[in-house]
Amino acid sequence: MVLAGVLAGFGFFMKPSRATQYPAAAEDPVAQPEDHGGTEAQRETVNKKLDITHRKAGTATVATARPVSGKAVADGAIAPASTAMEAERVRQAVDVLVWPNYTYEQKRAAWKQLREEGGMDQAIADLEQRATNEPGNADVFAILGHAYLQKCGTLQDVRDKGILAMQADKMFEKALDLDPQNWEARFTKAVAMSYWPPVLNKSGEVIQQFETLVQQQEGKAQQPKFAQTYAWLGDQYAKAGRSQDATATWERGAALFPTDEKLRGKLATGNGAAK
Known part of the structure; x- marks a missing residue:
């Protein structure tokens, strides 16, 4: 019962709304990448990776978010894809999540894209491989922990949720061991823990x-x-x-x-x- 209470809070990460979503952001979810210097070619690479275009699904409105003259434009609402995301699109979304060059709003847009287009499992596999290849990269472990929490909200079995939720917390701890200043890891860990039942104190x-x-x-x-x-x-x-x-x-x-x-x-x- 205690475990069930702990996990009840994790559903919060998969039920986005203006009232409770982690955390609220501007109406336009896609913004201009922060300028961290670098060459023009490097900045252009960052812009191209944010080129997220959602195809039509039936009569649903299509959303297009592309940098235009250094700015992004959005038309309509995002239309969920009917099939799992293509591997390349998953990789690009994960790049947005991991790279520090992207803004907070852009990362929220990437999470939304993965949820709505069925790319979360592929993203987790990508992140787990990156964690193996880059054991000193705190950002990868922080994002992997967040991805596990996102996945928790899609599971029905309490035991499966428990295993994944505890694994998420381990990823946050690993990220903070590598980089105690990692904002993503500390913030997401604290938010998730705030939903644990009072009995755990x-x-x-x-x-x-x-x-x-x-x-x-x-x-x-x-x-x-x-x-x-x-x-x-x-x-x-x-x-x-x-x-x-x-x-x-x-x-x-x-x-x-x-x-x-x-x-x-x-x-x-x-x-x-x-x-």
Whole structure:
């Protein structure tokens, strides 16, 4: 029963909605790649890998996301594919997830593509091979752990879910052993753990993980995804009855990210209900 309670939270990763999806992002899921320098040819390679075009399926609306003059455009909604993704398209989506050159919104778009086009199993196989070939790459282990959680949401057998969920946590720990500053690993681990049942008494560890992440973030150049950490940490404080700490955390986040609607909503309600 305890295991079933633990796994109930993992379904969260496979039920995207504006209210609960990990984590919320801008309406346009595809944005311009961050400029990390490099040659024009290298930047062009990054742009080409983000060229995600969804084919028509029946009468469904088709979404096209392509960089045009350094920007991306989107038309309509994504139409799920009726068959599994082609191997090359899976590889390109995994590249987006693993490469640091891509923005947070672009990575969310890649996860969505893998879910809707039936490419998750292929992506897991790709990532497992990369983990074998690149045992020192923390990003690969972090993304592999996230992929295991995505897969958990598609399984029915509680035992199978348990095995995969525990494997995911091991991947996050491996990533953090390699790189304690790995945002993806620490954030996803903390979010997943926040859904474990109270009987396991993980609330203190969840808060500690988010507090560590806030400290690490504030020593780096700010990125939009960092706003999510303040929102989640405030929520955990609120659940623990630390209302003043919750409000102070949301205020700090809102000061750093004044346009973040989630943080503004939490301050308006004052109770963490705005997820």
